Amino acid sequence: MAHKLDDGTSIGYMEQRHFNHFYFHGNNDPHYAAEEEKCLRSTEDIKRGQFVGSYVGELITSQEALMRRDAASSFSHKDVYLFALDKFSDPKSQDPRLRDDPYEIDGEFFSGPTRFINHSCDPNLRIFAVVTDHANKPFHGLS
Numbered sequence: 001m002a003h004k005l006d007d008g009t010s011i012g013y014m015e016q017r018h019f020n021h022f023y024f025h026g027n028n029d030p031h032y033a034a035e036e037e038k039c040l041r042s043t044e045d046i047k048r049g050q051f052v053g054s055y056v057g058e059l060i061t062s063q064e065a066l067m068r069r070d071a072a073s074s075f076s077h078k079d080v081y082l083f084a085l086d087k088f089s090d091p092k093s094q095d096p097r098l099r100d101d102p103y104e105i106d107g108e109f110f111s112g113p114t115r116f117i118n119h120s121c122d123p124n125l126r127i128f129a130v131v132t133d134h135a136n137k138p139f140h141g142l143s
Contacts, residue, residue: 052125053114054141055083057107065104081107081115087129 046052060068065082072078086102093099107115117125130141 046125052117053112054130055105055107055112055114055127057081057083057105057111057115058109060104060106062101062104065106068106068108079108081111083107085129 042052062084065084069080069082072080083105084102085104088098089102090098132141
């Protein structure tokens, strides 16, 4: 099933059925790039500037993210889906929340299809910080 945006464009989605096993729907195609690396590609051309999706997951501290990275490195094939919310980080800021280490989003257990895209040494999508009406910069979104 695909969702329709206001302009009639269809976007795909995935549902988690089993741990780290997904069924994809809509205009995307799950495949393996090499040696069981999971990735996602669109079955339709993506226009320059087109919204593709938001990166979602569990919001964690940088200390928790470091522990999860260390734990993942002890496993040979453990995937890591951590994304730092560091767009507005500034060690000289008057706001202590922006001086501290940034929070991170972990897409390992709760996520969407965007966790499978742009994991390349030559990425082809741009990521933007998204700030809503509340302008809570330490907790900005990623799209």
